[in-house]
Amino acid sequence: MDDSLMEVLESSETQGTKASTSKKQKQDSFDWASRFLDIADLLEYLKVIPEEAMKVDAAMTQLSQSSGASASELQDYFGQAAQSAQKYGVSVSDLIGITAEWSRMGYGLPDAKALAETAALYSHITGMDPGASSEALASTMQGLQMEAGEAMQLLDMMARAGNDLSVDPAGIGRALQESAASFRAADTDLSQTIALVAGADSVIADPGTVSDLWNAVETHIYGTRQELEAAGTETDGMLSSAAQLRDLVQDLTGFDIMADASGTQLKDLYSIVVGIGQEWQNLSASEQGGLLDALAGSRGDALGSVLDNVSAIKTAYQSAGNASGSALAAQAEYEQGIQYSLDRLEASFQQFADTLAGDGLLKGILDFGNGAVNVLDFITDKLGVLGTLGTIGGAVAGAKGAGLT
Numbered sequence: 001m002d003d004s005l006m007e008v009l010e011s012s013e014t015q016g017t018k019a020s021t022s023k024k025q026k027q028d029s030f031d032w033a034s035r036f037l038d039i040a041d042l043l044e045y046l047k048v049i050p051e052e053a054m055k056v057d058a059a060m061t062q063l064s065q066s067s068g069a070s071a072s073e074l075q076d077y078f079g080q081a082a083q084s085a086q087k088y089g090v091s092v093s094d095l096i097g098i099t100a101e102w103s104r105m106g107y108g109l110p111d112a113k114a115l116a117e118t119a120a121l122y123s124h125i126t127g128m129d130p131g132a133s134s135e136a137l138a139s140t141m142q143g144l145q146m147e148a149g150e151a152m153q154l155l156d157m158m159a160r161a162g163n164d165l166s167v168d169p170a171g172i173g174r175a176l177q178e179s180a181a182s183f184r185a186a187d188t189d190l191s192q193t194i195a196l197v198a199g200a201d202s203v204i205a206d207p208g209t210v211s212d213l214w215n216a217v218e219t220h221i222y223g224t225r226q227e228l229e230a231a232g233t234e235t236d237g238m239l240s241s242a243a244q245l246r247d248l249v250q251d252l253t254g255f256d257i258m259a260d261a262s263g264t265q266l267k268d269l270y271s272i273v274v275g276i277g278q279e280w281q282n283l284s285a286s287e288q289g290g291l292l293d294a295l296a297g298s299r300g301d302a303l304g305s306v307l308d309n310v311s312a313i314k315t316a317y318q319s320a321g322n323a324s325g326s327a328l329a330a331q332a333e334y335e336q337g338i339q340y341s342l343d344r345l346e347a348s349f350q351q352f353a354d355t356l357a358g359d360g361l362l363k364g365i366l367d368f369g370n371g372a373v374n375v376l377d378f379i380t381d382k383l384g385v386l387g388t389l390g391t392i393g394g395a396v397a398g399a400k401g402a403g404l405t
Contacts, residue, residue, distance in 0.1 A: 052093075052353035059096035066103040067112065077109060082351045084113075088120040089335070089343035090130050092350040095120065098134045105138060111148040118151045121327050124334040125159050126170035136177050143180025144193065152327060154190065159330045160323035161198035161316045169330075171207040172198050178211035182218035183269065191320040192270035198320075199313030200306050209302055214269075216299040221245065221257070222266060239294050242266060248294055252287050253279035270317070277310025 064074055081099070085092040098119050102112035116134070123133035141151060158176075162169035175197045183193040200210045221242070239245045242263070249257050255275040259265040266272070276295075280288070288307075292300030306313070334340055 048349075049353040052350045055091075055093035056096065056350055056354045059093045059100065062100040063096055063103060066100045067109050069109050073109065077113065080113065082347070084117050084120075085347035085351075086344055088117060088331070089124070089340040089347070090120045091343070091346050092354070094130045098130055101134060102138070107148060115148055115151055118155060121152075121155055121331055122173070124340075125155060125162075125327060125330050126168075126173050128170060128173075133173075136173050139177045140173070140180050143177070144184050144190070146190075150190070153323075154194075155327035156323040156325065157190065157194040157320040158198075158327075160326035161194050161319040163326070163330075164319040165198055165202040165312060165316055167198050167202050171201050171210075175201060175207040175210040175214075178208070179214045179218075182215045186214075186218045186222055186269035187266075188268045188270050191317060192268060194320040195313050195317035196270055196273065197316075199309075199316040200302075202312045202316070203305050203309045204302055213296065213299045213302040213306070216296050217273075217303060218269065220295055220297055221269070221272065245294055248291065249276060252283060252291055255279060270313075273306070274310060274313060277307045277313070280307040280310065 060074065060078065063069070063077070067074075069077065077099075078096075081095050082092055085095045088095070095116055099109075099112045099116040102115045102119075103109060107115060115137070119134035119137050120130055122128070122137050123130045126133060126136075128136065137151065137154075140146075140154070141148075146154065158169045158172050161167065162172055172194070176193070179197070180193075183196070188196065196214060197210060200213060201207055204210055204213070239248065242257075246257050246263060249255055253276055255272075255278075257267055257272050257275070259267045267275075276291070283291070288304060289300070292304050296303040
């Protein structure tokens with residue numbers, strides 16, 4: 001074993017409390033580990049350890065900078081993050097990095113941690129990678145002006161509505177992300193918003209068209225023609241005022257789009273769409289065409305399809321109202337798959353790598369010149385026999401399965 005490796009060993013021995021290990025025990029452990037992998041594989045995986053440890057370290061540095069948390073708070077957080085990474089099936093570095101992003105958006109460490117875990121669930125529900133799912137969740141929450149504590153409710157509704165209407169939750173998420181601000185302007189609550197998006201997507205089967213549709217409808221109902229023209233926004237078919245639109249809708253369907261008799265407050269978008277939809281089949285083709293122009297302009301065909309199937313929106317609304325626990329149920333299904341096992345193994349491997357770095361062992365692993373047996377002797381001396389080789393065997397197998405090499 002070279003001098004640098006011996007220095008690490010001696011330094012660690014002055015700090016640690018590891019029991020001495022006999023050569024026979026080391027050999028027995030080495031033989032046991034060899035059942036999992038050959039020496040060439042082990043060398044390759046040991047080379048990955050520094051890289052994985054540095055990923056975790058970089059993520060923790062980002063979190064420290066963005067959160068302003070104390071060293072003790074960060075230490076406590078890391079232990080929790082390692083457990084959460086195992087629980088949700090995401091790498092430790094990804095989970096910490098996502099937490100840092102939420103912290104950078106102004107959330108305190110407890111909320112940032114909870115939102116990062118919610119983003120991990122979001123990724124499994126939608127099939128997106130953790131980083132993209134976090135961005136989508138943040139964009140939607142900002143658009144709808146949601147509180148941190150409402151994030152799980154959003155996921156529950158997406159999962160339940162997607163399941164009940166056979167709609168991909170990823171599509172619901174995309175349409176929400178691209179139209180959240182319109183739903184907020186249209187005064188819809190979360191259940192109504194999910195219902196309009198999921199119900200429309202079950203009919204149209206195109207999230208991009210769904211978001212374009214509701215953005216256009218919100219503009220035509222809640223905007224003013226003069227303001228929109230000044231902003232260069234499309235106003236095809238749009239009436240000059242909400243009062244004119246009220247008269248048109250009421251004359252054709254008998255439904256009042258206003259929440260008050262004086263006509264100063266429009267109803268929420270969900271109520272307007274369902275109210276018109278209930279009378280839709282009683283209108284002639286020309287009446288439907290005129291109303292679609294006034295309500296959606298160039299997106300009239302898409303709105304017509306939704307109004308033809310307004311029952312889908314009402315079904316989605318019922319689903320959203322009974323969605324509690326749906327996200328965790330979807331996670332439980334995900335946990336039955338191979339990918340979840342691979343993700344957990346990656347988390348284990350990163351935690352193992354970080355442990356080596358934290359114990360001062362990483363430098364010794366970097367000094368590979370003396371060969372695999374010396375490296376194994378070194379790690380075994382420092383971490384113990386049975387636990388060490390079990391950890392190495394499992395973590396290395398995890399690295400192989402998770403594609404870390």
